[in-house]
Amino acid sequence: MAALLVLAVIGPMVWGDAADRLNPQATHQSASAEHLSGTDALGRDVLARTLAATRLTLLMAFGATAIAAVGGILFGAAVWVSGPRVRELGLRLIDVLVSYPAVIFALTVTAVLSPSATTCVVAIGLASCPAFARLTTNLAAGIANRDFVSTARLLGVAPGRMLRRHILPNIAEPLLVLVSVAFTVSLKALSGLSVLGMGTQPPKYDWGSLLGKSLPDIYVNAAPVVAPSIAIIVAGLAGGLIGDGLAAAVHPDARGRGGKARIKAVLAATEPAGRTAPDDALVAVDGLSVSLPDGTRLVEDVSLHLRAGEVVGVVGESGSGKSLTAMAVAKLLPEGLRPDAARLRLGDLDLRGEVDPKRLATEIGIVYQDPSASFNPTLKLGSQLTETLRVHGDTGRAEASAQAVEQLRLAHVTLPEQRMKQHPHELSGGMRQRAMIASALLTKPRLLIADEPTTALDVTVQAEVLKLLREANERDGTAVLLISHDIGVVTQICDRVLVMYSGRLVEELPVERLRAGEARHPYTRALLAATPEVDEDKPLAPIPGRPPQPADRPAGCAFAPRCELARAECEEHRPVLQPMESGGAAACFALDWDLTPESVPAAADSAASEGSTA
Numbered sequence: 001m002a003a004l005l006v007l008a009v010i011g012p013m014v015w016g017d018a019a020d021r022l023n024p025q026a027t028h029q030s031a032s033a034e035h036l037s038g039t040d041a042l043g044r045d046v047l048a049r050t051l052a053a054t055r056l057t058l059l060m061a062f063g064a065t066a067i068a069a070v071g072g073i074l075f076g077a078a079v080w081v082s083g084p085r086v087r088e089l090g091l092r093l094i095d096v097l098v099s100y101p102a103v104i105f106a107l108t109v110t111a112v113l114s115p116s117a118t119t120c121v122v123a124i125g126l127a128s129c130p131a132f133a134r135l136t137t138n139l140a141a142g143i144a145n146r147d148f149v150s151t152a153r154l155l156g157v158a159p160g161r162m163l164r165r166h167i168l169p170n171i172a173e174p175l176l177v178l179v180s181v182a183f184t185v186s187l188k189a190l191s192g193l194s195v196l197g198m199g200t201q202p203p204k205y206d207w208g209s210l211l212g213k214s215l216p217d218i219y220v221n222a223a224p225v226v227a228p229s230i231a232i233i234v235a236g237l238a239g240g241l242i243g244d245g246l247a248a249a250v251h252p253d254a255r256g257r258g259g260k261a262r263i264k265a266v267l268a269a270t271e272p273a274g275r276t277a278p279d280d281a282l283v284a285v286d287g288l289s290v291s292l293p294d295g296t297r298l299v300e301d302v303s304l305h306l307r308a309g310e311v312v313g314v315v316g317e318s319g320s321g322k323s324l325t326a327m328a329v330a331k332l333l334p335e336g337l338r339p340d341a342a343r344l345r346l347g348d349l350d351l352r353g354e355v356d357p358k359r360l361a362t363e364i365g366i367v368y369q370d371p372s373a374s375f376n377p378t379l380k381l382g383s384q385l386t387e388t389l390r391v392h393g394d395t396g397r398a399e400a401s402a403q404a405v406e407q408l409r410l411a412h413v414t415l416p417e418q419r420m421k422q423h424p425h426e427l428s429g430g431m432r433q434r435a436m437i438a439s440a441l442l443t444k445p446r447l448l449i450a451d452e453p454t455t456a457l458d459v460t461v462q463a464e465v466l467k468l469l470r471e472a473n474e475r476d477g478t479a480v481l482l483i484s485h486d487i488g489v490v491t492q493i494c495d496r497v498l499v500m501y502s503g504r505l506v507e508e509l510p511v512e513r514l515r516a517g518e519a520r521h522p523y524t525r526a527l528l529a530a531t532p533e534v535d536e537d538k539p540l541a542p543i544p545g546r547p548p549q550p551a552d553r554p555a556g557c558a559f560a561p562r563c564e565l566a567r568a569e570c571e572e573h574r575p576v577l578q579p580m581e582s583g584g585a586a587a588c589f590a591l592d593w594d595l596t597p598e599s600v601p602a603a604a605d606s607a608a609s610e611g612s613t614a
């Protein structure tokens with residue numbers, strides 16, 4: 001597009017004379033070294049005319065696109081912010097306009113008014129307005145009930161400001177993509193009108209009119225068709241690519257969708273610092289880092305392992321990197337994030353490279369936080385539950401259904417046969433989460449990742465869901481990686497607990513030690529002190545401050561700015577995990593200091609005891 005724009009500026013200056021030079025002795029010539037795309041009926045060089053016509057053609061296409069985008073978005077936005085009656089009327093009008101073919105509309109306008117470049121631009125621009133208006137109203141309606149729009153409405157934000165600040169920025173990406181599509185469509189339509197003789201009129205000419213003049217002779221002399229055709233195709237493609245680029249710039253998520261940012265394989269990485277996972281571990285992760293494309297590490301140098309049949313909890317504040325660590329193991333990191341590990345293994349499966357999708361789908365099960373978002377609302381439970389078995393397990397429909405019913409029964413879902421025929425919304429939240437667990441366990445995975453599986457549930461249902469995970473673990477020997485920000489939840493079912501802070505692992509300890517309040521890392525102790533107890537009148541000790549953003553993580557211990565024990569050493573150097581004699585490991589310099597008991601912040605004397613959360 002940049003090249004085309006340069007051509008648009010210099011084209012008429014450089015090739016203008018050659019384009020207009022008549023040569024009655026050399027009319028209708030085919031391609032030659034002198035005239036690469038032949039000559040027209042008056043002997044003018046078609047290539048020179050094509051290059052010189054770039055400016056007018058692009059100006060016309062941009063003009064029509066601008067009229068369509070500005071007019072359509074303003075019209076759609078005005079309809080959306082009007083009162084219910086006007087809005088209803090406006091929406092129906094947009095429906096009618098959208099249903100009228102744009103080219104017919106443009107042809108009618110140009111036929112009624114005298115054909116010219118300007119008439120064409122206005123006609124094509126107006127004809128494309130309804131598409132923008134429709135998209136604007138649809139997208140605006142889609143976010144009208146989002147929390148931030150409701151809050152703005154509650155705060156009495158004026159409609160215009162609401163549009164400018166809250167609506168348009170959030171719907172800009174698809175609108176920008178439509179702009180690029182509209183550019184390409186306008187270019188095609190304008191060229192089409194010019195080919196028909198209803199666009200630019202002599203002495204002016206655009207790519208369409210050059211094509212129109214040479215088309216009747218195409219079987220005799222095809223060369224003059226080539227240059228304007230290529231020009232139209234190249235400009236159309238450039239418009240599409242510009243749209244993708246604009247969309248990526250507006251919506252950071254989209255950046256990862258193409259090209260370089262698409263990471264498929266995990267790159268072999270740094271040597272693991274500190275400990276490494278034992279060789280007999282089912283899941284072995286050494287030195288895992290997850291980075292943004294700019295190199296910012298969201299998860300940094302995490303090493304962990306799970307033995308077969310073990311239930312391991314990962315706790316930490318929101319944003320500490322729990323989910324990204326688990327999703328790196330499941331190879332489900334959001335696009336654009338780059339995993340990096342010295343070892344990342346599930347059994348004999350090296351998760352750092354390409355992995356057989358069948359093995360990944362059957363050996364890892366995942367239970368997400370929100371059971372209402374876990375299932376596709378438009379499909380019945382039965383077809384969703386049997387999908388993995390049928391796709392990857394080569395199991396027939398009847399056999400897959402029988403297995404799904406059995407798994408629902410094991411997950412204590414009432415009336416399992418009936419549930420198979422129901423849609424997800426027909427089940428209660430707790431029942432949906434049980435069904436999700438059943439679905440995750442259907443392929444008898446070796447590892448079940450449960451990412452905050454109880455957060456969206458009522459406390460009574462929480463306890464039942466946790467029991468279900470433990471049952472599955474005891475019945476099938478499935479290893480469970482349970483992610484939670486609730487220390488009480490992990491103490492209920494886990495064998496071992498990993499504590500993460502600001503993307504790093506800061507402590508690992510057997511659950512008995514956590515229950516006894518014997519954590520060693522000041523962060524784990526602070527978490528315990530901040531955990532409420534039902535049966536004790538314990539004052540809660542909030543942890544002062546906030547975790548650092550991944551890009552601003554200090555060079556030393558990330559918890560130091562919030563730690564009562566921190567000394568200069570903590571701010572300068574990063575502590576590594578050191579194994580404890582009593583079992584587990586912690587990353588803290590204070591472990592080596594000679595501290596009086598008084599100088600240690602109040603550990604949860606009455607630590608989270610089993611069942612306290614329930």
Ligand SMILES: Nc1ncnc2c1ncn2[C@@H]1O[C@H](COP(=O)(O)OP(=O)(O)OP(=O)(O)O)[C@@H](O)[C@H]1O
Nearest residue numbers: 298316317318319320321322323324325334485550
């Ligand atoms: N797709 C992404 N792009 C950019 N940053 C991300 C992305 N996903 C997560 N992050 C950032 O990575 C860090 C770790 O996120 P992660 O979701 O793993 O935290 P978490 O401990 O699971 O938090 P929560 O308990 O809230 O789910 C956070 O700072 C988060 O903002």
